[in-house]
Amino acid sequence: MSSLFSILNEDLIVATIRLSTPITLAAVGATICERAGIVNIAMEGLMIVGAFFAALFAYRTGSPWVGLMAGVVFGGVFSLLHAFATVTLHLDHVVSGAVLNILAFGVTRYLLVLTFGHPGTSEPIPVSLAEFQLEIPLLSDIPVLGRALFAQTPIVTMSFLVVALFAFLLFRSKTGLHLRAAGEHPLALETLGVSVYKMRYGGILISGLTSGMAGAYLAIENSVAFTEGMTGGRGFIALAANISGGWNPIGSFLASLFFGFADALQYRMQIIRVLAVPSEVFIMFPYIATVIAVAGLVRRSRPPKAVGMDFMIEAEGDWRG
Amino acid sequence: MTEGLKRVLLGLAILSLAFSLVFVACKKKETAEEAEAAAKETEEKVLISMATDVGGLGDKSFNDGCYDGLKKAADELGLEARVVESNQQTDYIPNLSGLAEDGSEIVFAVGFLMADAMVEVAGQYPDTYFAGIDIDLDPANAPENALGILFKEQQSGYLAGVVAGLLTKEHAGASPKLNDENVVGMVLGMDIPPVERFQAGFYAGVMSVNPDCEVLSVVTGDFADQAKGKEAALALIERGADIVFQIAGLTGVGVINAAKEQGVLAIGVDVDQNHVAPETVVTSAVKGITQASYLTVKSVVDDNFQGGQNRTFGLKEKSTGIAPFHSFDSVVPQAVKDAVDKAEEAILSGGVTVPATRKEAGYRG
Numbered sequence: 001m002s003s004l005f006s007i008l009n010e011d012l013i014v015a016t017i018r019l020s021t022p023i024t025l026a027a028v029g030a031t032i033c034e035r036a037g038i039v040n041i042a043m044e045g046l047m048i049v050g051a052f053f054a055a056l057f058a059y060r061t062g063s064p065w066v067g068l069m070a071g072v073v074f075g076g077v078f079s080l081l082h083a084f085a086t087v088t089l090h091l092d093h094v095v096s097g098a099v100l101n102i103l104a105f106g107v108t109r110y111l112l113v114l115t116f117g118h119p120g121t122s123e124p125i126p127v128s129l130a131e132f133q134l135e136i137p138l139l140s141d142i143p144v145l146g147r148a149l150f151a152q153t154p155i156v157t158m159s160f161l162v163v164a165l166f167a168f169l170l171f172r173s174k175t176g177l178h179l180r181a182a183g184e185h186p187l188a189l190e191t192l193g194v195s196v197y198k199m200r201y202g203g204i205l206i207s208g209l210t211s212g213m214a215g216a217y218l219a220i221e222n223s224v225a226f227t228e229g230m231t232g233g234r235g236f237i238a239l240a241a242n243i244s245g246g247w248n249p250i251g252s253f254l255a256s257l258f259f260g261f262a263d264a265l266q267y268r269m270q271i272i273r274v275l276a277v278p279s280e281v282f283i284m285f286p287y288i289a290t291v292i293a294v295a296g297l298v299r300r301s302r303p304p305k306a307v308g309m310d311f312m313i314e315a316e317g318d319w320r321g
Numbered sequence: 322m323t324e325g326l327k328r329v330l331l332g333l334a335i336l337s338l339a340f341s342l343v344f345v346a347c348k349k350k351e352t353a354e355e356a357e358a359a360a361k362e363t364e365e366k367v368l369i370s371m372a373t374d375v376g377g378l379g380d381k382s383f384n385d386g387c388y389d390g391l392k393k394a395a396d397e398l399g400l401e402a403r404v405v406e407s408n409q410q411t412d413y414i415p416n417l418s419g420l421a422e423d424g425s426e427i428v429f430a431v432g433f434l435m436a437d438a439m440v441e442v443a444g445q446y447p448d449t450y451f452a453g454i455d456i457d458l459d460p461a462n463a464p465e466n467a468l469g470i471l472f473k474e475q476q477s478g479y480l481a482g483v484v485a486g487l488l489t490k491e492h493a494g495a496s497p498k499l500n501d502e503n504v505v506g507m508v509l510g511m512d513i514p515p516v517e518r519f520q521a522g523f524y525a526g527v528m529s530v531n532p533d534c535e536v537l538s539v540v541t542g543d544f545a546d547q548a549k550g551k552e553a554a555l556a557l558i559e560r561g562a563d564i565v566f567q568i569a570g571l572t573g574v575g576v577i578n579a580a581k582e583q584g585v586l587a588i589g590v591d592v593d594q595n596h597v598a599p600e601t602v603v604t605s606a607v608k609g610i611t612q613a614s615y616l617t618v619k620s621v622v623d624d625n626f627q628g629g630q631n632r633t634f635g636l637k638e639k640s641t642g643i644a645p646f647h648s649f650d651s652v653v654p655q656a657v658k659d660a661v662d663k664a665e666e667a668i669l670s671g672g673v674t675v676p677a678t679r680k681e682a683g684y685r686g
Contacts, residue, residue, distance in 0.1 A: 120379040122379070218548060225547070227545060230546065264552070279512060
């Protein structure tokens with residue numbers, strides 16, 4: 001049992017942050033989107049689209065930064081489909097999200113064959129974002145948290161800023177108030193003269209941008225190529241993180257950290273063989289932890305009042321119709 | 322836009338989509354029929370094909386190795402090689418059946434996980450030959466048109482273990498990428514027999530030259546996730562491993578990348594993976610998938626395919642071993658190279674029996 005403590009070190013915290021980053025980004029996006037009133041289960045699809053275009057642009061231009069921008073932008077573009085379907089066409093949010101997930105996997109596969117000539121995995125990109133490791137001089141020397149927070153690769157560092165930005169935006173700005181109103185009582189917001197449609201489009205777009213960034217992280221920072229299906233269910237974990245986090249950017253961040261921690265722990269527990277069980281038990285561990293976390297926290301978690309409900313300006317009477 | 326207009330537009334969009342789908346489907350059928358007719362009339366190229374395992378092409382080892390064998394046969398013998406990717410295990414049967422339907426002379430099922438699928442499809446298409454890489458056919462009910470191609474991975478693992486065991490401690494001065502922690506690691510894709518053979522052999526090889534070495538293992542559970550491979554490798558490197566052996570297909574590319582980033586050495590698997598990271602991959606535990614698939618195609622062309630059994634390839638057939646050191650040739654000391662040669666001789670002469678399971682090797686894993 002003493003060897004169990006040997007894995008509780010700084011490296012574990014660095015690994016936790018590293019593993020939770022794509023989930024954090026997608027989850028914060030989901031938070032903003034759902035706070036605006038639109039259910040988004042398409043993070044998985046948005047991530048894979050972002051991953052593909054990040055890899056494609058990084059490969060073709062040789063610059064991973066261009067790849068990063070492409071991943072973010074195309075994630076946003078793809079999310080506009082969800083926006084158009086749910087806000088303009090008033091379609092069911094869950095159906096639209098599910099369709100987008102399937103479409104994303106199909107489109108990326110098709111484009112992969114079109115651009116790289118074969119399915120499976122793309123060619124490796126010449127320069128990966130992982131080569132640009134940030135190291136803030138004094139702060140990264142802080143024991144325990146220094147390396148984890150201040151000596152990471154670009155997108156990881158950006159994810160902290162994203163969390164802080166949206167936590168501030170959502171609760172301390174006028175736009176954030178309008179966004180939350182769009183998800184709580186859209187009729188009230190509309191009577192103020194603020195377009196609920198615009199707010200919801202904005203919310204979805206933001207989730208597209210952050211999920212695109214999460215995908216870019218997977219393809220060009222955590223790896224050096226695009227592989228079909230490389231999101232590996234992280235989009236759905238992000239959904240769970242958003243719910244466990246109480247539809248709050250900071251909560252989503254913490255829930256994502258929890259999953260990242262369980263994932264990081266799993267590898268290290270395998271190495272020291274903390275229990276004489278088949279390795280598959282360890283591999284299951286992060287997912288079981290997620291189920292327990294969601295089950296434990298879901299009752300205390302209150303979704304936005306009008307999330308998933310369509311809002312139509314021309315509709316008579318109560319918006320709940 | 323009024324509600325009514327929106328509905329009309331949506332309806333039109335759906336109808337046109339449906340029509341185009343029908344149009345495409347119909348067109349496809351026509352072309353297939355035309356092609357069949359054309360094939361009967363003219364000399365059509367004989368088709369050989371393979372269905373990949375879930376790692377897909379681009380794994381730089383397993384699936385790529387088999388495809389290279391097919392391509393080589395196609396080039397030399399004037400055939401057409403086709404490959405179909407399996408994204409998940411439920412794709413195996415549809416993929417194999419589809420290739421048999423397309424009229425492929427021989428269909429390769431690439432991977433241990435495809436065993437049941439291959440046996441079932443081989444039963445349904447008795448006129449098509451099937452060859453399974455890493456598939457262990459039960460002699461009691463092996464179809465006559467199916468062949469299991471097995472390798473003695475433990476031999477390659479053993480030789481790689483000898484290299485790793487010597488480099489990590491006794492000859493750690495040979496490269497700045499080696500430390501003196503006396504720890505080596507392995508990253509497994511899934512815990513299946515071919516992978517276990519590599520693992521058991523590697524452990525035995527390390528123990529034969531460095532009994533105090535700490536040999537660690539991590540199973541990622543996935544042959545197609547580079548991120549998991551990278552994470553597993555990083556965990557091993559944090560524990561002091563200066564040589565990481567990847568037995569994980571595409572996941573293993575992540576292992577090699579992690580080793581590259583962290584400035585330690587890696588050992589590749591299945592094929593010579595030095596080109597993946599020339600300054601990091603010191604050698605690879607190879608198995609002659611390319612050669613075996615090429616020879617099997619040739620046997621079909623030469624009309625002496627012997628199905629209903631397994632063929633095992635090992636050191637004697639020059640199908641197992643370790644890849645050349647390439648840029649590390651001047652770095653690896655002669656003593657290590659001599660030890661490898663000695664171990665090879667010992668395996669061939671029977672002086673050393675390499676364990677094929679963790680239990681035989683006495684390794685907890």
